[in-house]
Amino acid sequence: MATNGTHVTNGSKEPEIILYTNHGCPWAHRAHIAIKELGLKYEEKIIDLDRPRDPWYLEVNPRGLVPSINYNGDIITESAVVAQFLADAHPSHLLPASNAEGAALLRARVSFFVDTFVSKVLPQFMAGQRAQTETEKDEATEALVAAVAKEIEPLFTWDKSAGPYFGGNERLTLAEALTGPFVLRLLSLSKPEYELLSPKITTLLEEKTPRFSAWAQKLVQEESVTYIWDEQKVAARTKARFAKLAAEKKL
Template identity: 30%
Template sequence: MAGVVKSAGTGSELVLLDVFGSPFAQRVRVALAEKGLAYERAEQDLAAKSDLLRRSNPVHGKVPVLLHAGRPVCESLAILQYLDEAFPGTPPLLPPASDAYARARARFWAEYADSVHLCGKRLWLKAARDDGEEVVEPEARAEMVAVLRVLEAELGEKEFFGGEAFGYVDVAAAPFAAWFLTYERHGGLSVAEECPGLAAWAARCARRESVAANVYPPEVVYELVQEYRQWVLARK
């Protein structure tokens, strides 16, 4: 099932403020696709933030922000939970409300998935050198492998973190899987060798329509990261 993205200015009940390449915005797009919800996508320029973005997220001024009938919901995981509650007739992401423990675990592991992105950023930023030489930072590499192994242990033998069903934790973590190639090239590691179960999960996610349509391919992510690294080095 895929969500329908309307053209800007069509007066959609749901409007997503996001920016290209953001894995956190991609989370929301994957969720909307899984639920089959139509929405309008409003691309933002974070270098020159619009009045709409500043009004919608006055605390952080970040994307994603979901506007539902004009009312803003901020932060990607909060948006995912909101979609479950606001649209109960759509396929759920979280476990059933009757299973409070399973829901609490899902929320915990979705938040833990953010560690992949945070560790990964340290990995490819620390590998950046003014002279262009690529040097792996051992501590950042070790930290990344440790985080991936913790996630793999939680996945276990299941198809998805939600079991047989693609659910809340999978939606939260799937956009980060597209960054594995970048982590490998800057960290001197192989996800398939270090965490074969997690690599297989990533491949299953990539074949899912909602993910394939809304998450950038690994090579595209890698090129975007190279552009950002060059910008960081130019500012030193």
């Protein structure tokens, strides 16, 4: 398999894409959002994560993780790299071409937003999933909402009357493609029926982080975000995974 990029056609001809994925994986979900937003055709190969990877998949991705893509014969791995590559190969509403006017700054802003979400909010989201008792859940909720308020809410700097997505865009950008799977899980898994994350999360976010909350509520209704989503299945699997870890005292 070539890895030097020589097969990349940069969008003049429809690329041949294989997406190695699992619909329950939030990282793979990033690639799905990007590919759907770009309107690219792709062949999907579902990787069963409940058993050891087959040798053929370890040749695709020696780390054994999803997502990976094969793009015209070149393999690309790691969700952020995959989504960024697709956005770069097909300049669009997701991300302008790097040499377009203002693009460097917008790309820096998108990167900072995603980096902040991943480094400051995601750990609190994980802590929320690990929490077992009501007290632990309340503490995790408080820390999560505080992180969104301190780190993310101030990044919604564009005019409120502009488009709903990053930078005031009407359509999703790479910022949404990379954070959407986690925002979806945050809002979905805090529904009371799942008894996973505290149901207080949504109300607190509405109160303390109104711009993030409005953005998140809209984002999770987008077709590109929901088309592979099986909420009940993900909730059940997440619950089982954390219950098992708790029973093994590995939390």
